[in-house]
Amino acid sequence: MEPRFTPVADFALLVTFSDEINDEVHAVIVAFDQAIAQCSSLDNPLGIIEVVPALVNVMVTFDPVVTDHAQLETALRKLLNNTVQHNAKTHKRTVQVCYDESFAFDMDAVAKACNLTHEAVINTHLAGNYKVLMYGFVPGYAYMGGVDKSIQVPRKTAAVRDIPAGSVIIAGGQCLITTLKMPTGWSIIGRSPTQVLLDDPDRPFLFDVGDEVTFERIDLKTYEELSGSKPNE
Amino acid sequence: MSDARLAVQFAGALVTLQDSGRVGHLRYGVAASGPMDRVAFAAANAALGNPSGTTAVEISLGGVILECKSGAVTVAVAGGEFSVEHAGSKTSSWTVLTLAQGERLSVRVGRSGSWAYLAFAGDIVANKWLGHTATHSTSGFGGGAVVTDQELVVEQAEVRAEREGQIEQPGFLSHNGRMRVVMGPQDNWFRAEAITAFKNNRYCLTDSYDRMGVRLQGEHLPLDSALSIPSEPIVRGSVQVSGEGVPTILLADHQTTGGYPKIATVISADTNVLVQLRSRDEIEFEAITPLAAIDIVRKFSQDLSDYLAKVSVPRGNLQQRLMQENLISGVVNSIDGC
Numbered sequence: 001m002e003p004r005f006t007p008v009a010d011f012a013l014l015v016t017f018s019d020e021i022n023d024e025v026h027a028v029i030v031a032f033d034q035a036i037a038q039c040s041s042l043d044n045p046l047g048i049i050e051v052v053p054a055l056v057n058v059m060v061t062f063d064p065v066v067t068d069h070a071q072l073e074t075a076l077r078k079l080l081n082n083t084v085q086h087n088a089k090t091h092k093r094t095v096q097v098c099y100d101e102s103f104a105f106d107m108d109a110v111a112k113a114c115n116l117t118h119e120a121v122i123n124t125h126l127a128g129n130y131k132v133l134m135y136g137f138v139p140g141y142a143y144m145g146g147v148d149k150s151i152q153v154p155r156k157t158a159a160v161r162d163i164p165a166g167s168v169i170i171a172g173g174q175c176l177i178t179t180l181k182m183p184t185g186w187s188i189i190g191r192s193p194t195q196v197l198l199d200d201p202d203r204p205f206l207f208d209v210g211d212e213v214t215f216e217r218i219d220l221k222t223y224e225e226l227s228g229s230k231p232n233e
Numbered sequence: 234m235s236d237a238r239l240a241v242q243f244a245g246a247l248v249t250l251q252d253s254g255r256v257g258h259l260r261y262g263v264a265a266s267g268p269m270d271r272v273a274f275a276a277a278n279a280a281l282g283n284p285s286g287t288t289a290v291e292i293s294l295g296g297v298i299l300e301c302k303s304g305a306v307t308v309a310v311a312g313g314e315f316s317v318e319h320a321g322s323k324t325s326s327w328t329v330l331t332l333a334q335g336e337r338l339s340v341r342v343g344r345s346g347s348w349a350y351l352a353f354a355g356d357i358v359a360n361k362w363l364g365h366t367a368t369h370s371t372s373g374f375g376g377g378a379v380v381t382d383q384e385l386v387v388e389q390a391e392v393r394a395e396r397e398g399q400i401e402q403p404g405f406l407s408h409n410g411r412m413r414v415v416m417g418p419q420d421n422w423f424r425a426e427a428i429t430a431f432k433n434n435r436y437c438l439t440d441s442y443d444r445m446g447v448r449l450q451g452e453h454l455p456l457d458s459a460l461s462i463p464s465e466p467i468v469r470g471s472v473q474v475s476g477e478g479v480p481t482i483l484l485a486d487h488q489t490t491g492g493y494p495k496i497a498t499v500i501s502a503d504t505n506v507l508v509q510l511r512s513r514d515e516i517e518f519e520a521i522t523p524l525a526a527i528d529i530v531r532k533f534s535q536d537l538s539d540y541l542a543k544v545s546v547p548r549g550n551l552q553q554r555l556m557q558e559n560l561i562s563g564v565v566n567s568i569d570g571c
Contacts, residue, residue, distance in 0.1 A: 006418040007523035009470050009498035010530040014418045021463050050259045052466040059466035065534055068527045135262040136490030138371055180372050205261045
């Protein structure tokens, strides 16, 4: 897999592995990300500031007083050759989700579009093995791949405003748990009491990119106990 | 040393608390936030002799009016040409003054500029998120918005009379409306005529302008194909082009990933100039090589640290200045007397 290195402004380098999303590409991205973290945590001679793993590429920002695009590219190519085979360390996470109709604003539409019953949509969603592909958009939005083809629906043509935090939303092959009250064009199929923003300085976010996620169904009563809030609050 | 308590009599929209920014969490969807104009923010703190990155109030075109309810504190206002009124006398941004009990300070839209920084000789009380007070405007995380009727408390407030007066403005920024960019990273998604149009036309800022970004108006930039690209990381300065061919420059509170292609990226030095423009102001893009961009940022970084070192030297208080003059005239007199 021959990566493409693209300079970005005066402080970043985008390393692209493919133009299309697939598991193999993402495994390389996660391994590369972890290799950079290991290398820059020692004595960061490259002046690396941030590393952002995404779906098909990794953005590396750097201190331009210490290094430049070409120097960083050389170093990263070397790193890539040495470490691409190593297996990434990832965690398994469980996320609870309540599919009660008071939360699942789009369950009807999804079921109709997929020609399935509500229960079939829920069971298919629960049966999936998800993987955190990247964080994006706003704090804590962890984009997970792994939504089964039979319940894939396209993004709506227009975003709906003020969707509550904790909403479990799907579009295409991806799923995420919202962390803020925000507009979204994705379909809302449930609500989760599981916090992604942990308010812990040592571990501020629940997932690492590459983590495997399974969903566990809870009923409304359990949701209320866990979250201390009522529907539509 | 004690606290100064400032009543916010008025605060317009988008007035927020900012420190130097929350760098390090881009991989979790968190833009660094921090000041829109990093140079003016740094100058305001330097002029007071504050540690760099001390929390300040970022003032939008909406402006603020504060009244000092108790205590006294020296403050600096830097950025743009905002209109500053203090205890009945009028001045402009780039000034250090002392706000005493009962005095009012207003910082409002002036001849030019979109953001001004109000820094304090002391520590403003502010919420932190992930170790920083920088406000992420979309979520409200961090120090948060400054709003009408709230109180700002400055702990360990000091009067630093020796720092009062004008702040020298930075002379090393290029103000000719040319934004230097490195093309890409997704410029290959555009038709050749879009690249030409981007480089050869002037673009106007629109009033779709906030801390997340500014939408531009001008020649449309047609994409080569209607396919959607996989969502990719975004940085401050990314020029993202929507499906209709409209460019937006992403700024301090930018979304961290996006599926629209980025035709170019504005270099870090020039975003400080860009953000001070207003809607209907014109810019043009000048494509430079990555290597040239590195040369520019290295010179910029040196110029900035030289400038801040100069601005951080206290001028001396009135008494000290008079004494210096007496000393000189004393020498002159003694020469005369010989």
